[in-house]
Amino acid sequence: MSEIIIETSNLTRKYGTKLSVNQLNLRVPKGSIYGFLGPNGAGKTTTIRMLLGLIRPTSGQIRIFNQEIAKHRINILRRTGSLVESPSYYGHLTGYDNLHVVAKLLKVPVKRIDEVLEIVRLTPAAKQTVKGYSLGMKQRLGIATALLGNPDLLILDEPTNGLDPAGIHEIRALIKDMPTQHGITVVVSSHLLSEIDQMATHVGIIDHGQLLFQDSIGKLREQSAPLLVIKVDKPDEAQQWLQANGYQVIIDGDLLQLSNIDVETTKSINKQLFQAGFSVYHIKEHRRSLEDIFLDYVGKEGSL
Amino acid sequence: MLVVLIGFVIPRNLGPSSHEWSWLVLYSAMVQIYAIVLLPMVAGILASLCCRGEHLGSGWKQLLALPVSRTVVYLSKFFYTLLFLALVQGLVLVAVLVDGFLFLHLTAPIPWQMLIKGFIAGWIATIPLAALQLWVSTWWKSFGAPFALNIILTIPALAISNSSSYAPIYPWAQPMLAMRPTKNGLLDVTPETMITITIAGITFIIGGWLHFIKRDV
Ligand SMILES: Nc1ncnc2c1ncn2[C@@H]1O[C@H](COP(=O)(O)OP(=O)(O)OP(=O)(O)O)[C@@H](O)[C@H]1O
Ligand SMILES: [Mg+2]
Numbered sequence: 001m002s003e004i005i006i007e008t009s010n011l012t013r014k015y016g017t018k019l020s021v022n023q024l025n026l027r028v029p030k031g032s033i034y035g036f037l038g039p040n041g042a043g044k045t046t047t048i049r050m051l052l053g054l055i056r057p058t059s060g061q062i063r064i065f066n067q068e069i070a071k072h073r074i075n076i077l078r079r080t081g082s083l084v085e086s087p088s089y090y091g092h093l094t095g096y097d098n099l100h101v102v103a104k105l106l107k108v109p110v111k112r113i114d115e116v117l118e119i120v121r122l123t124p125a126a127k128q129t130v131k132g133y134s135l136g137m138k139q140r141l142g143i144a145t146a147l148l149g150n151p152d153l154l155i156l157d158e159p160t161n162g163l164d165p166a167g168i169h170e171i172r173a174l175i176k177d178m179p180t181q182h183g184i185t186v187v188v189s190s191h192l193l194s195e196i197d198q199m200a201t202h203v204g205i206i207d208h209g210q211l212l213f214q215d216s217i218g219k220l221r222e223q224s225a226p227l228l229v230i231k232v233d234k235p236d237e238a239q240q241w242l243q244a245n246g247y248q249v250i251i252d253g254d255l256l257q258l259s260n261i262d263v264e265t266t267k268s269i270n271k272q273l274f275q276a277g278f279s280v281y282h283i284k285e286h287r288r289s290l291e292d293i294f295l296d297y298v299g300k301e302g303s304l
Numbered sequence: 305m306l307v308v309l310i311g312f313v314i315p316r317n318l319g320p321s322s323h324e325w326s327w328l329v330l331y332s333a334m335v336q337i338y339a340i341v342l343l344p345m346v347a348g349i350l351a352s353l354c355c356r357g358e359h360l361g362s363g364w365k366q367l368l369a370l371p372v373s374r375t376v377v378y379l380s381k382f383f384y385t386l387l388f389l390a391l392v393q394g395l396v397l398v399a400v401l402v403d404g405f406l407f408l409h410l411t412a413p414i415p416w417q418m419l420i421k422g423f424i425a426g427w428i429a430t431i432p433l434a435a436l437q438l439w440v441s442t443w444w445k446s447f448g449a450p451f452a453l454n455i456i457l458t459i460p461a462l463a464i465s466n467s468s469s470y471a472p473i474y475p476w477a478q479p480m481l482a483m484r485p486t487k488n489g490l491l492d493v494t495p496e497t498m499i500t501i502t503i504a505g506i507t508f509i510i511g512g513w514l515h516f517i518k519r520d521v
Contacts, residue, residue, distance in 0.1 A: 054520070054521040078371040087362060105370055149371075
């Protein structure tokens with residue numbers, strides 16, 4: 001069993017009477033890239049602000065590195081790098097000098113600045129003032145800042161927000177390297193499943209403040225296993241006949257659905273139904289995308 | 305900058321004199337305007353400036369997600385506000401001297417005691433006001449709102465400063481009272497004023513600090 005880095009129990013936050021985060025039980029395993037996924041207003045930023053001690057939970061607990069955040073905030077933050085919303089900088093200072101300011105606060109040696117610039121591939125632009133940085137460069141500088149203190153945990157809130165595809169790709173590549181190259185556990189929030197799908201090892205889906213799914217990305221993918229959809233003349237009888245022959249069948253309207261199907265079974269089911277006297281009008285394999293599954297979880301009104 | 309400039313302009317018409325009162329007259333004239341209007345404004349502006357960087361973008365979030373204690377952050381903001389305020393006081397003192405020598409050609413000996421006491425007392429008397437301004441500056445995101453509040457609260461001070469019953473308990477009138485030369489009490493400040501300054505100062509410092517360490521970021 002791998003070690004748990006972040007563990008929340010019944011984490012709740014209210015604004016007025018509105019529950020922004022409701023009884024969240026997060027488990028982020030060590031060395032994972034945890035994709036924290038949810039539509040706009042789901043409660044991702046609120047949760048992350050609680051994880052960083054920026055706001056207090058209304059109720060519930062947070063343990064990071066096995067320490068209670070309410071009691072050991074500074075110890076925890078010493079081992080945590082973060083990027084919440086688009087970071088702000090001193091525009092008139094260079095990228096290097098901006099890092100220098102934080103390095104002093106964190107009391108890390110100045111040579112660490114060169115290291116983090118190298119990691120985010122910003123060394124060539126280090127002596128340029130931040131005013132002239134592109135959005136992507138600013139975001140990478142934000143990640144560099146988060147890495148300054150040699151963290152064991154990186155918490156990034158929508159780090160690719162507003163970036164173009166090339167910028168998104170760069171950030172994603174950076175994040176993917178974190179556990180393997182630097183031994184860092186990453187929590188990254190997003191409202192795009194496709195993005196999480198390409199880098200996460202674990203996924204938590206949140207909507208209306210509630211955690212709807214949490215497991216490895218593999219478990220989520222299993223749910224996207226293909227379905228066999230069959231249209232026949234007498235669906236009720238066909239269902240009974242198939243069940244009698246040992247298949248798991250559900251009826252959806254006048255369609256029959258079978259899960260866990262491969263090509264061979266498809267062939268033989270088609271043949272058997274025909275021999276049993278059913279007319280098969282239509283038979284097809286239906287593969288649900290991860291996106292479909294995500295939408296099933298968050299309801300169709302979820303913005304994507 | 306502004307303060308120093310105004311220091312040059314005000315007492316042009318006092319008439320050059322070598323009389324021993326001349327410094328007192330010059331000082332009183334400058335202090336009238338400076339202590340009641342400019343000093344409170346400067347205190348507010350300095351407090352706001354100390355928080356400006358953090359209000360831009362997500363500065364507070366970035367700063368407070370670092371392993372720093374909120375108390376240390378708040379106290380260092382307060383320390384810098386007071387430090388710059390002391391610097392401004394020093395500059396204005398220099399402005400008084402320059403004004404006296406260069407423009408009014410005062411020949412009477414400089415009343416160091418009175419001047420230095422006045423400026424130190426003025427600085428101390430501004431502490432409650434600075435504390436309150438820092439409180440609202442960390443609270444309100446805008447640069448303008450604390451400034452507006454400051455101006456609004458400065459105006460009554462103009463009227464109140466001549467009232468012996470209300471002036472000592474109104475923070476915006478205190479710098480004026482403290483800098484006004486009187487002959488009694490510690491640093492030329494009446495005990496009443498001193499007590500109010502202490503109580504108001506402690507209240508605003510603790511209030512601002514508690515609010516800052518508890519608040520949402
Ligand atoms: N300071 C606040 N005051 C009142 N309500 C708030 C506040 N902050 C957040 N909320 C509410 O909490 C809910 C969750 O907001 P949150 O910012 O956590 O969502 P999110 O998942 O980060 O969304 P997005 O993808 O848009 O960033 C929203 O409905 C929002 O209106
Ligand atoms: Mg958000």
